[in-house]
Amino acid sequence: MGLSDELKEGVASIWEQVATHPFVTELGDNTLSDERFRIYFDQDYIFLKDWAILLSLATAKAPNFDAARQIVGFLHLGLGGEEGLFQEAFRERGLSRQDVAAL
CATH class of the missing domain: 1.10.287 (Helix Hairpins)
Incomplete structure (x- = not known):
């Protein structure tokens, strides 16, 4: 496992919250107003x-x-x-x- 993976694993719950935040998902699927x-x-x-x-x-x-x-x-x-x-x-x-x- 590389350093990036180790760091990401250490903050997995926060990473998930950020990655699935409505602003991020709406921006990603082009539905953000x-x-x-x-x-x-x-x-x-x-x-x-x-x-x-x-x-x-x-x-x-x-x-x-x-x-x-x-x-x-x-x-x-x-x-x-x-x-x-x-x-x-x-x-x-x-x-x-x-x-x-x-x-």
């Missing part, structure tokens, strides 16, 4: 903003340049594709920059 998806999407954007702030603070408090570079690299990877995806989706929904900033 647009409204519920928009709520999730907006919340995910708020999380991304706060995550970026957290990593920025961690960079500022890094003990050395190597640690700071690692954090900045992780932040760059996270924001590189996702932030653009959010902005494109918000434009398609007709949201202004002010609307998005108010989330």
Whole structure:
């Protein structure tokens, strides 16, 4: 048994609850309402903003340049594709920059 299998076995009941959560199953079988998806999407954007702030603070408090570079690299990877995806989706929904900033 590999490490992934061991870790998954250790949290099997939680894994099952997550994998069978109505949001996940509705998303998987394409029955999730647009409204519920928009709520999730907006919340995910708020999380991304706060995550970026957290990593920025961690960079500022890094003990050395190597640690700071690692954090900045992780932040760059996270924001590189996702932030653009959010902005494109918000434009398609007709949201202004002010609307998005108010989330």
